[in-house]
Amino acid sequence: MNATGLGLIAGLALGIAAVVGGFGAFLLVLVLGVAGLLVGRVLDGKLDLSRLGGRGRD
Numbered sequence: 001m002n003a004t005g006l007g008l009i010a011g012l013a014l015g016i017a018a019v020v021g022g023f024g025a026f027l028l029v030l031v032l033g034v035a036g037l038l039v040g041r042v043l044d045g046k047l048d049l050s051r052l053g054g055r056g057r058d
Contacts, residue, residue, distance in 0.1 A: 001044035003041075003044045004041050004044050005040065006040060007036040007038075007039045007041070007043065008033055008037045008040060009036070010036045011032040011034070011036020011037065012029060012032065012033045012035040012036065014032050014036070015028050015029030015031070015033060017030020
């Protein structure tokens with residue numbers, strides 16, 4: 001399993017562990033899943049966040 005999949009699973013697991021039931025829980029799990037996915041994509045090198053820092057390469 002690559003870091004993207006692992007990050008997604010970790011985010012979903014943290015969301016489920018943090019909150020149980022309801023629409024608010026659904027949204028929290030969704031947000032944490034997306035955060036885990038993004039972290040995994042960065043670790044895999046498939047997402048470059050260097051341009052968000054304000055200093056772009058010229």
